[in-house]
Amino acid sequence: METEIRLSHLSKTYSPRQRKGLFKSEVRTVQALKDVSLEIHPGEIFGLLGPNGAGKTTLIKCLTTLLLPSAGDAWVHGYHIVKEENLVRSSVGCMLMGERGLYWKLTGIENLEFFAALYHIPPADRRRRAREIINLLELQDLADRTVETYSSGQKMKLAFGKALINDAPVLILDEPTNTLDVPSARELRAVVRQLNGQGKTVLYTTHIMSEAETLCDRVAIIDQGEVIAMDTVEELKASMGREQVTQVEGVISSQASQAVEALPGVSRVAISAVNGTTRLTVVAENTRALLPRLIETLTAHEAVVQHIAPQEVTLEDVFVAKTGRTLAQDTRVIGHG
Amino acid sequence: MVELLYQPSLRSKLGVLLASARMRLITISRYRGQLALDLVMPIVFAAMPILLGRATGGAAAADNFLRNTGTANYVAYMLIGSSAFTIVTYAFWHTGYWVRWEQETGTLEAIYLAPTNKLWLVAGVALYSMLRSLISATAAYLIGSAIFHVNPFQGELLIAVAFVVSGLVPLLGVSFLFGALILKLKQANALVNLMQWGVTLLMGVFFPVAVFPPMARVLAWLFPPTWMVNGVRSALLGVGFFFGRWYRDMAVLWAFMLIAPLLGAWVFARVERNIRRNAGMGEY
Numbered sequence: 001m002e003t004e005i006r007l008s009h010l011s012k013t014y015s016p017r018q019r020k021g022l023f024k025s026e027v028r029t030v031q032a033l034k035d036v037s038l039e040i041h042p043g044e045i046f047g048l049l050g051p052n053g054a055g056k057t058t059l060i061k062c063l064t065t066l067l068l069p070s071a072g073d074a075w076v077h078g079y080h081i082v083k084e085e086n087l088v089r090s091s092v093g094c095m096l097m098g099e100r101g102l103y104w105k106l107t108g109i110e111n112l113e114f115f116a117a118l119y120h121i122p123p124a125d126r127r128r129r130a131r132e133i134i135n136l137l138e139l140q141d142l143a144d145r146t147v148e149t150y151s152s153g154q155k156m157k158l159a160f161g162k163a164l165i166n167d168a169p170v171l172i173l174d175e176p177t178n179t180l181d182v183p184s185a186r187e188l189r190a191v192v193r194q195l196n197g198q199g200k201t202v203l204y205t206t207h208i209m210s211e212a213e214t215l216c217d218r219v220a221i222i223d224q225g226e227v228i229a230m231d232t233v234e235e236l237k238a239s240m241g242r243e244q245v246t247q248v249e250g251v252i253s254s255q256a257s258q259a260v261e262a263l264p265g266v267s268r269v270a271i272s273a274v275n276g277t278t279r280l281t282v283v284a285e286n287t288r289a290l291l292p293r294l295i296e297t298l299t300a301h302e303a304v305v306q307h308i309a310p311q312e313v314t315l316e317d318v319f320v321a322k323t324g325r326t327l328a329q330d331t332r333v334i335g336h337g
Numbered sequence: 338m339v340e341l342l343y344q345p346s347l348r349s350k351l352g353v354l355l356a357s358a359r360m361r362l363i364t365i366s367r368y369r370g371q372l373a374l375d376l377v378m379p380i381v382f383a384a385m386p387i388l389l390g391r392a393t394g395g396a397a398a399a400d401n402f403l404r405n406t407g408t409a410n411y412v413a414y415m416l417i418g419s420s421a422f423t424i425v426t427y428a429f430w431h432t433g434y435w436v437r438w439e440q441e442t443g444t445l446e447a448i449y450l451a452p453t454n455k456l457w458l459v460a461g462v463a464l465y466s467m468l469r470s471l472i473s474a475t476a477a478y479l480i481g482s483a484i485f486h487v488n489p490f491q492g493e494l495l496i497a498v499a500f501v502v503s504g505l506v507p508l509l510g511v512s513f514l515f516g517a518l519i520l521k522l523k524q525a526n527a528l529v530n531l532m533q534w535g536v537t538l539l540m541g542v543f544f545p546v547a548v549f550p551p552m553a554r555v556l557a558w559l560f561p562p563t564w565m566v567n568g569v570r571s572a573l574l575g576v577g578f579f580f581g582r583w584y585r586d587m588a589v590l591w592a593f594m595l596i597a598p599l600l601g602a603w604v605f606a607r608v609e610r611n612i613r614r615n616a617g618m619g620e621y
Binding site for chain 1: 343344345346349350352353355356357360363364367442443444446447448449450451452453458610613614615
């Protein structure tokens with residue numbers, strides 16, 4: 001099958017300096033990507049999911065030529081990311097750093113025209129292309145105002161518009177709905193679908209599982225620099241097999257969590273903080289049979305349970321089942337089943 | 338495979354250069370107070386040594402200055418020095434500081450995503466810097482001449498202009514080197530401040546290079562703006578070209594014109610690649 005983006009054993013190692021006080025530091029090796037191979041087909045919306053620090057942005061930076069990989073190869077639209085970097089850049093429309101990628105002293109239209117010049121669009125076409133994008137994103141009222149006067153969400157929309165300026169066959173969008181309110185995020189996803197309908201291939205990173213579920217044809221889950229699962233959303237959920245998920249919220253000590261993890265039939269437990277309470281995500285084979293023992297164990301360990309319910313399997317549960325952690329930023333590992 | 342809509346050409350690359358210069362001009366036009374300060378700065382900078390000369394040298398100041406520099410017109414000497422310094426310091430702040438400015442505004446990665454050799458962008462910034470500094474330096478020289486009662490149009494004006502124009506290109510090369518240094522060190526303010534004083538000394542803003550100790554004199558001769566400012570002074574005030582004739586000094590400046598931009602661009606590209614190999618352009 002034809003591929004639009006192909007990664008073959010791609011690895012990236014950083015050597016950041018770790019501070020050990022005011023004057024002391026040591027160089028540490030961090031492997032941000034480990035032997036990643038995947039293929040994205042033309043016309044596909046491909047989701048890249050993972051918690052913060054999983055390696056999503058490093059992968060995107062390699063694909064967009066901002067970073068040189070340490071090993072392996074990758075091609076975008078048939079062009080090699082190291083040997084044909086300018087052709088790769090011409091083939092990609094990328095939204096990477098959100099609102100920070102704009103010149104705040106320029107107006108929306110001036111920003112788009114400037115970036116149009118960088119993509120070698122002839123002067124006569126720059127304004128026309130910029131206006132098309134302004135109209136597509138319904139930013140007409142803001143087009144002639146300096147970006148510094150925009151709200152955060154409006155800046156994100158314009159940054160998304162900037163990614164469309166060269167009408168590239170591949171769109172790479174890194175968390176594009178960050179800071180957007182719910183209706184604006186929905187509108188942006190609708191535009192992504194519309195562009196995909198016109199034949200554009202989309203690589204979309206997010207940590208919002210529901211977004212990936214509604215938008216993406218296929219999904220890769222990435223954790224600690226490795227692709228740990230890759231398939232359609234339905235297949236990924238089906239990969240849970242007979243395993244089901246129960247969520248428990250309340251005041252729950254770590255001893256209580258460990259006791260739950262030790263229960264027969266429990267394969268994994270992930271703990272996270274939600275709105276000032278603790279949430280346990282319990283993956284087990286037969287949730288209904290487990291429920292009485294689960295409540296009994298928690299009560300025996302003086303947990304105050306506010307909410308307990310079996311859940312429909314989501315992509316987040318798939319992540320929990322694979323890693324023993326949730327996607328939330330403040331997660332920590334307590335079980336590896 | 339879908340054909341790419343836009344292919345680079347020499348014309349589109351020049352379009353990048355002009356768009357880059359235009360973008361900076363639009364941005365600075367939204368800080369109007371800054372433009373007024375551009376005119377005042379070189380005059381204030383020259384006024385200090387001029388007034389110091391009058392205060393300490395008294396009536397003999399001009400004669401003493403003539404003995405050391407070859408001209409009694411120390412007011413015009415200082416004004417030319419400070420105007421040339423404006424051109425040099427703007428090149429450092431605008432062109433050398435370009436990378437840092439883009440890093441701070443968060444747009445550096447955005448422009449590195451585009452299929453454009455960054456030297457076209459920097460050349461656009463340099464064009465903007467040259468336009469702004471030439472207007473500012475010329476206006477300041479004329480206003481300063483009116484304030485301190487000196488004739489700004491004495492000597493060989495055309496040769497002076499030729500030295501300024503020829504000095505701009507090697508200055509661009511030195512700015513690339515400086516930009517590469519900032520890209521590597523990720524710190525600009527202290528570096529620019531230090532460089533400003535170093536440059537003031539090296540190019541002889543307030544005194545002739547001839548009064549330097551031998552080693553410092555060699556360093557000064559390796560710095561292209563030294564030749565530019567001495568060329569302008571020699572053409573306008575007759576202080577004397579380093580090699581006796583204007584065209585010999587101009588030949589040295591033209592040699593710098595060939596070497597400095599190539600060296601600067603090469604070093605900049607190497608540093609850029611090195612950074613992409615490690616943490617990336619956005620990290621600062």
